[in-house]
Amino acid sequence: MTAAVSPQYLPRNSPIFSPVSLDSVTPHGPLPEECGDVTSFLTTPGGPQRYTDTFSTSEDEDEQAEKHMEMKNKGELTEEEVADCLSNLGLSATGLQHVYQFLSIPGRSLSNISILCNYVHLQKLELPYNKIKDLSCVSHMPYLIILDASHNELIDFFGFEPPKNLKEVDFSYNQISQMKDLSAYSSLKKLNLDYNHFQEISGLEKCASLTHLSLAHNQISRISGLDNLPLKELCLRGNLIQTIENLQPLWTLQVLDLACNRIQSLSGLQNLHLLGSINLERNQISEIKEATHVHDLQLLRELNLKRNPVQDQPDYRLAVIFLLQHLTGLDEQMVTVEEKVSSVNKYDPPPEVVAARDHMTHVVYQLMQPQVILDSTLPGLDTPYPMLVLTGPQACGKRELAHKLCQEFSDFFGYGACHTTRGPYFGEENGSDYHFITEEEFRHMIHMGKFIQTMQYGGHWYGLSLEAIESVAREGLACVVHMELEGVYSLKKSYFEPRYILLIPTCVETYTRCLRARCLYTQAQIECAVARIDAYSSVNRDKPGFFDNVIVCDDRKEAYQTLRQLVRDYLGLMEQDGGLATTPTPERTSTGAITGDSLVVDRLKEPSLYSRAELSAKSPGSPDTDFPLSHSTNYRSKLQAELTPHKTSAEQASISRRRQMVREALMGKSPAAYSQLFKRCAHTAPSSLASPRRHAGSNLANPGEDSSSEESRASSGLSMRSSAGAFSAASPAARGSDLGSDVGSGLAAVEPLDISALVHQDLDTVRDPSEYGLTPTAPRGGVPEHLSPTVTSYPTRPGSNAKPVLPPIPSGRKTAEPAPAAPAQNQPADG
Numbered sequence: 001m002t003a004a005v006s007p008q009y010l011p012r013n014s015p016i017f018s019p020v021s022l023d024s025v026t027p028h029g030p031l032p033e034e035c036g037d038v039t040s041f042l043t044t045p046g047g048p049q050r051y052t053d054t055f056s057t058s059e060d061e062d063e064q065a066e067k068h069m070e071m072k073n074k075g076e077l078t079e080e081e082v083a084d085c086l087s088n089l090g091l092s093a094t095g096l097q098h099v100y101q102f103l104s105i106p107g108r109s110l111s112n113i114s115i116l117c118n119y120v121h122l123q124k125l126e127l128p129y130n131k132i133k134d135l136s137c138v139s140h141m142p143y144l145i146i147l148d149a150s151h152n153e154l155i156d157f158f159g160f161e162p163p164k165n166l167k168e169v170d171f172s173y174n175q176i177s178q179m180k181d182l183s184a185y186s187s188l189k190k191l192n193l194d195y196n197h198f199q200e201i202s203g204l205e206k207c208a209s210l211t212h213l214s215l216a217h218n219q220i221s222r223i224s225g226l227d228n229l230p231l232k233e234l235c236l237r238g239n240l241i242q243t244i245e246n247l248q249p250l251w252t253l254q255v256l257d258l259a260c261n262r263i264q265s266l267s268g269l270q271n272l273h274l275l276g277s278i279n280l281e282r283n284q285i286s287e288i289k290e291a292t293h294v295h296d297l298q299l300l301r302e303l304n305l306k307r308n309p310v311q312d313q314p315d316y317r318l319a320v321i322f323l324l325q326h327l328t329g330l331d332e333q334m335v336t337v338e339e340k341v342s343s344v345n346k347y348d349p350p351p352e353v354v355a356a357r358d359h360m361t362h363v364v365y366q367l368m369q370p371q372v373i374l375d376s377t378l379p380g381l382d383t384p385y386p387m388l389v390l391t392g393p394q395a396c397g398k399r400e401l402a403h404k405l406c407q408e409f410s411d412f413f414g415y416g417a418c419h420t421t422r423g424p425y426f427g428e429e430n431g432s433d434y435h436f437i438t439e440e441e442f443r444h445m446i447h448m449g450k451f452i453q454t455m456q457y458g459g460h461w462y463g464l465s466l467e468a469i470e471s472v473a474r475e476g477l478a479c480v481v482h483m484e485l486e487g488v489y490s491l492k493k494s495y496f497e498p499r500y501i502l503l504i505p506t507c508v509e510t511y512t513r514c515l516r517a518r519c520l521y522t523q524a525q526i527e528c529a530v531a532r533i534d535a536y537s538s539v540n541r542d543k544p545g546f547f548d549n550v551i552v553c554d555d556r557k558e559a560y561q562t563l564r565q566l567v568r569d570y571l572g573l574m575e576q577d578g579g580l581a582t583t584p585t586p587e588r589t590s591t592g593a594i595t596g597d598s599l600v601v602d603r604l605k606e607p608s609l610y611s612r613a614e615l616s617a618k619s620p621g622s623p624d625t626d627f628p629l630s631h632s633t634n635y636r637s638k639l640q641a642e643l644t645p646h647k648t649s650a651e652q653a654s655i656s657r658r659r660q661m662v663r664e665a666l667m668g669k670s671p672a673a674y675s676q677l678f679k680r681c682a683h684t685a686p687s688s689l690a691s692p693r694r695h696a697g698s699n700l701a702n703p704g705e706d707s708s709s710e711e712s713r714a715s716s717g718l719s720m721r722s723s724a725g726a727f728s729a730a731s732p733a734a735r736g737s738d739l740g741s742d743v744g745s746g747l748a749a750v751e752p753l754d755i756s757a758l759v760h761q762d763l764d765t766v767r768d769p770s771e772y773g774l775t776p777t778a779p780r781g782g783v784p785e786h787l788s789p790t791v792t793s794y795p796t797r798p799g800s801n802a803k804p805v806l807p808p809i810p811s812g813r814k815t816a817e818p819a820p821a822a823p824a825q826n827q828p829a830d831g
């Protein structure tokens with residue numbers, strides 16, 4: 001055997017040295033003292049030779065080959081093999097020599113690698129897929145940085161002296177079962193111990209550099225022994241873990257893989273604020289609410305809950321996406337923008353969406369009823385009915401103020417009582433404050449298309465019915481209603497164009513005191529009401545013009561005076577000695593409302609002109625009706641002009657677009673959804689049209705009002721309504737004239753409704769709607785179930801019916817007539 005130079009060292013002037021780039025050479029620390037003079041390594045006795053063996057004879061070669069074969073058969077690593085597998089020429093630690101830094105010998109069934117003791121300058125050693133049981137040679141590699149001994153037969157764990165710079169170790173796929181103290185391996189950054197037989201995690205406490213730890217597919221049943229490690233990635237998949245525990249101190253953790261365990265809850269992850277990815281595939285998580293445990297992890301982007309029972313929950317994906325809105329991937333699938341939007345719309349819809357749904361529900365239910373062209377007290381398309389809406393947080397005084405207003409301006413305003421499913425408070429009158437009905441009745445009214453808008457508040461339903469407005473309109477009055485913000489959103493979607501006045505508390509203490517004084521509300525309800533002040537003020541701030549006026553209501557008296565003045569400005573009323581004496585003023589008032597001209601004078605001159613009794617005495621169509629009706633119309637349109645806020649051109653365009661759509665729907669040119677709805681009603685239309693009923697209030701309607709306004713009212717669900725009366729007899733002539741005038745009406749650019757087929761229909765052919773099972777009181781079949789709002793049952797409100805709470809609310813009704821009874825289940829509200 002020739003004296004050989006260790007192939008790890010090359011003289012600086014070696015020919016093979018020059019073309020190699022040294023950029024990639026990893027610098028390392030100085031040689032440890034025990035290594036002595038580096039030059040001694042140049043002549044390591046028995047060291048393998050790679051390129052200098054130029055003097056050997058063929059005999060020597062044979063002998064060597066034989067020996068080589070023998071060693072190979074024994075699983076012993078030979079110098080030749082090592083020489084073949086060395087790579088990455090670079091500088092030694094001292095920088096004085098050039099050495100091969102990497103050695104990779106995979107899959108050679110090696111069991112004895114003791115020869116590697118000589119390769120002291122190795123920095124990377126890869127020995128996977130062998131049969132190695134002993135790694136003690138690593139003790140001689142002080143510069144080793146990366147060690148891969150995966151897929152071997154190791155039963156011992158780190159059985160060598162710790163190389164000072166050892167950073168990455170892969171012992172996966174071995175047979176190690178005991179962890180040992182690794183405090184000496186303080187440089188260790190990545191440790192892979194997958195597929196071994198560990199049952200417990202221990203000995204890592206002092207691995208102050210450990211950022212990546214993988215213990216997948218062991219037999220670990222508890223997460224422990226990881227305290228204060230600077231881990232960024234932790235993989236414990238394929239173990240026997242049932243609970244996520246002891247991870248709180250790992251605040252640096254970014255990636256956590258706990259797939260294939262027995263975990264039922266995500267609890268325990270709450271504080272890991274740097275977590276970006278969690279894999280919990282194939283566990284036993286069954287509740288969507290578990291996602292709330294990671295709700296606050298703002299950096300969480302990937303969550304995998306595949307093959308967990310929770311996936312069977314309805315709307316699982318949307319619900320999780322809603323709870324974890326920062327996710328970009330769920331169950332290894334990208335979370336799309338559409339999914340994010342739908343999840344928010346489903347679980348926390350913005351007020352616009354809620355209002356749109358509410359509006360759509362009521363329009364659809366209205367359209368599902370037998371359609372009739374029905375005269376209405378309400379003005380037509382171009383003259384919206386004058387309404388005043390007082391809005392603001394609960395108990396801010398809007399109801400009280402509404403009543404007061406109706407009382408003081410009883411010639412102008414009537415109180416529109418909403419329906420509610422809550423029980424009456426002490427002193428509240430059915431029909432005066434609210435129509436108190438049961439949830440079943442409420443639901444029935446929804447299905448019958450009675451409502452214009454509804455809202456759930458404090459566990460109870462509230463709804464403004466068309467009949468509530470009509471009943472005020474029939475008296476020739478403008479309607480005053482009060483409602484919460486959501487109601488306003490919804491009403492804004494409808495055809496009505498009220499003035500909206502926001503009553504807002506500015507002093508939280510006063511407002512809270514006021515709420516407490518009522519002894520009606522729980523602390524939570526009070527807090528909720530107080531919190532809603534912000535919602536109102538932010539809408540007012542962010543949406544200029546959303547409310548027509550804002551009145552601070554800390555002091556009820558002052559608030560009422562402001563409201564009163566505002567209304568008087570709207571109406572052009574002037575205070576005189578006698579109190580209610582009024583005079584028209586042709587100019588704009590302090591509030592900016594345009595004052596009326598003859599409006600108030602008319603009212604004063606003929607106070608009884610619009611009284612219901614008087615008007616009812618005049619038969620519709622008789623010449624006598626012309627005079628009062630024209631006055632009535634005159635009055636109403638003027639009042640409307642006073643109360644209706646001026647529209648911007650964009651708003652006007654939007655309104656006319658909506659009207660156009662509905663007109664087209666009525667003429668069968670509509671978009672699919674509309675025609676679909678009308679198709680269903682086609683067979684009922686003739687019977688409905690054959691008997692247009694004029695109800696009591698119809699006397700107030702303008703006889704000259706053409707069908708365009710009827711159509712448009714129908715579009716808003718105002719006059720195309722079902723009612724028992726709608727099917728009573730009326731002369732074909734009247735019908736013809738009504739409809740005929742429709743055709744002649746000046747609906748620019750809109751084709752008139754083709755009613756010829758309907759007009760010529762024999763009355764005999766008109767069938768009672770009940771024959772179709774379409775009684776006005778019976779909910780119509782075919783209503784899509786999903787459109788039905790769920791009315792859940794709630795316990796009665798605390799204090800309801802129990803305590804004297806509200807100060808007596810003055811009645812705002814104009815006449816002493818009994819308030820319209822809440823429509824019973826089998827009684828049409830507009831009948």
Ligand SMILES: Nc1ncnc2c1ncn2[C@@H]1O[C@H](COP(=O)(O)OP(=O)(O)OP(=O)(O)O)[C@@H](O)[C@H]1O
Nearest residue numbers: 393394395396399418455462463464482483484487
């Ligand atoms: N149809 C409706 N749509 C939306 N909100 C409504 C409707 N009807 C009533 N509300 C509002 O619902 C809230 C709860 O009404 P409720 O009458 O039960 O409360 P309250 O404690 O008596 O307060 P308030 O004095 O404001 O009426 C009130 O703010 C009320 O204005």
